[in-house]
Amino acid sequence: MSECEICGKEVPIPIKAKIEESILNVCDKCVHFGEKIDLPQRAAKNIKLLAKVELNEIILLENYGNIIKNTREKMKLSRTEFAQKIMEKENIIRRIEMSDLKPDNKLLDKIEIFLNINLKEKNEQKLQKKDTKKAELTMGDVVEVK
Numbered sequence: 001m002s003e004c005e006i007c008g009k010e011v012p013i014p015i016k017a018k019i020e021e022s023i024l025n026v027c028d029k030c031v032h033f034g035e036k037i038d039l040p041q042r043a044a045k046n047i048k049l050l051a052k053v054e055l056n057e058i059i060l061l062e063n064y065g066n067i068i069k070n071t072r073e074k075m076k077l078s079r080t081e082f083a084q085k086i087m088e089k090e091n092i093i094r095r096i097e098m099s100d101l102k103p104d105n106k107l108l109d110k111i112e113i114f115l116n117i118n119l120k121e122k123n124e125q126k127l128q129k130k131d132t133k134k135a136e137l138t139m140g141d142v143v144e145v146k
């Protein structure tokens with residue numbers, strides 16, 4: 001059973017629809033929000049992956065600048081030292097700490113890992129649910145192998 005990516009209703013056979021430049025699996029009611037499409041399997045799969053990436057677009061916590069600044073100060077690092085450690089320009093770090101600039105994914109990862117913090121809003125419950133299912137499946141497989 002799949003879920004409609006718009007309303008969350010369970011649908012046995014989701015319909016692919018192009019909605020605002022994304023390809024989504026939707027139910028028969030939500031298909032009206034966009035344009036129904038029919039794609040060859042492989043292409044559909046690729047586009048679905050792309051759509052997933054778009055869905056996974058990060059939303060930063062509102063006070064990410066403060067969190068970074070406070071954590072850095074707790075670690076007794078100057079802004080210059082911190083910038084050097086993660087190989088970024090101090091100017092960029094300064095702007096990020098002022099919440100004046102949003103780090104891109106790559107930089108965000110570096111900052112999060114280095115400071116051991118999380119700056120993302122948890123907005124991807126749907127994806128997390130899928131990941132959980134996958135994890136369960138893997139565990140089941142392991143048990144079977146034993």
Ligand SMILES: [Zn+2]
Binds near residue numbers: 027029030
């Ligand atoms: Zn729906």
